[in-house]
Amino acid sequence: MFARELVSTFGGTRVGALKGSMSATFTALGATQAAAAAITTVFTKITTATEGQGVILPASMDVSDQATVCNATTVDVYLYPPVGGNLNGSSANVPLILAPNTSADCTCVDGTSWIVNR
Helix, strand or coil: CHHHHHHHHHCHHHHHHHHCCEEEEEECECCCCCCCEECCCCEEEEEECCCCCEEECCCCCCCCCEEEEEECCCCCEEEECCCCCEECCCCCCCCEEECCCEEEEEEECCCCEEEEEC
């Protein structure tokens, strides 16, 4: 009953965030922001990537929503902001490089801008 009330009040996506949804095996894609794999969970562990592939943070997040991204591969992975957004106040659409075996804690500032701590 409680889960149904949460879903009816906040929607399925928000309830997933409340539960701390996780993707334990995730594949980075593409060589550009447009082709990057979309992150859809609160915790994302990238387990498959080739050099230069990337992931993109969601644009549909609210202020102070968080996402943790872990690069569990042996290559650099690009972490992109949502289209038109920025990471740590950089220029729009510029990615950060997430080195192998590192993670980033990302906090949404306004839907497209994110603060990223590595």
